Amino acid sequence: MVRSARAALKGHKPAVVWLTGLSGAGKTTIARHAEALLIARGAHTMALDGDILRSGLNQDLSFGASDRKENVRRVAEVAKLMTDAGLIVLCALISPYRAERDFARSLFEKGAFVEAFVDTPIEVCMARDPKGLYRRALAGELRDFTGIDQRYEPPLSPELTLRTVGRPAEELAEELVKTLAPFL
């Protein structure tokens, strides 16, 4: 009852967009642009960024396989709480394993979870290397780095695939927001 009252107050339905992809693929950039577009349309939106969460809620977690699972689990649970609060939630985190993304999906009503694969070839991510992380991983200074010494499992049937090469983030964000039309 309270949940539907909250949704009614916001004038749109809650949903979660789960942006998955390699480090440097463009997840955060696309999420930030999409957030601005959604807020401009009056939609109550929150971006949950894997990197930022690691300085708060998930600061106790490493990048090892089991802590990565826990990282994804917690973000999924927080996203769930935020959709309960009526928000449109944009999660941007590598979330390398299919099983954990499927767990995240399982928390939401059918259709309210949009998996968006930010599809950028690793060579392009390495060339961009905005935080110098690939360089450090290749130099052996960083362990458990996705795509280098940890696997990334691409989604098999995501709701949305955003191929970033040659397309500006603004355009991809618009495409993402179009997918949310049924919620707005």
Added chain:
Amino acid sequence: MVRSARAALKGHKPAVVWLTGLSGAGKTTIARHAEALLIARGAHTMALDGDILRSGLNQDLSFGASDRKENVRRVAEVAKLMTDAGLIVLCALISPYRAERDFARSLFEKGAFVEAFVDTPIEVCMARDPKGLYRRALAGELRDFTGIDQRYEPPLSPELTLRTVGRPAEELAEELVKTLAPFL
């Protein structure tokens, strides 16, 4: 920038009310009434309940002292994310230790954290015992139960003290919402 845009969209300032007190003190009941009052006033509000969170985000945590600390830490971090999203957040959880409540407070801007002590004598909580937990704790079936074999540290200078004996939860919720006037 995005943060202030979100707050502007909501028409009120974000804040967190942290309801602390013994099991059975009335935290959840007061929070639910306050949530309904706030939603009726058009304030975007979310209640975070310790018990409910233990079936999701915090399901991996026990009731031992160190897991209780982690429980409070995570709820505080989630509340922080939700105030970043522009919400008024009502946290209802025992949160027995001062140090952890002070940690929670430290995450928020000065004045945006309202500690509300739901002050009910343990004898009254025991008599109410809505979930039969005191009975089980006294029978030795539950360990680490606050007030029985774990300590509860009452707040020393909470922003609000809600003495529940002889006062209906609706009235206490109204008092709580009055405290939030500067945010509404």
